Amino acid sequence: MPQQYKIDKVAEIEERVEASAGLYVMSYNGLTVKQAQELRHALREAGAEMKVYKNNLVRLALKNQEQPEIDDILAGPLAYVFYKEEPVSSAKVLKDFALKAKGVIEVKGGISEGKAITAEDAKAMADLPTKDQLLGQIAGLINGFARDIAVCVNGVSSGLARTVQQISEQKAA
Secondary structure, three states, rough: OOOOOHHHHHHHHHHHHHOEEEEEEOOOOOHHHHHHHHHHHHHOOOOEEEEEHHHHHHHHHHHHHHOOEEEEHHOOOOEEEOOOOHHHHHHHHHHHHHHHHOOOOOEEEEOOOOOOEEEEHHHHEEEEOHHHHHHHHHHHHHHHHHHHHHHHHHHHHHHHHHHHHHHHHHHHO
């Protein structure tokens, strides 16, 4: 019979999986306490949270939540990064921290939008622009089109006004 604290941990993991849009699985061999605090703080700012759980408990929780199997990467000391909304910003934090800490952490894979992702997929997500950056780019494009339309409309009306003025000057002469 399983012990009560393990049942409670599985329930806690299930709640986190259900409340999050996805998770990244990362190894953290050699991560110091100070580095872990920095990483947790940076992830919190990006809308994510890092937790360390036993791999078997995570495996059970994912199975109970009918999530895709990622058993092939659940080996060794692992940390789990749960993100609430956007996978890109937390992937960027992990990538930047891995470069800064010179390979202390390594993203093994994870789950995004109900699908298993590989380490390469996570790295590709880190290279994408964030939601805010995309919205800014779209706003810039819309603003550019609006400005171009205003210039065109203004050009037509001013051209028409010059033509009418030239015709009136010719008739007056």
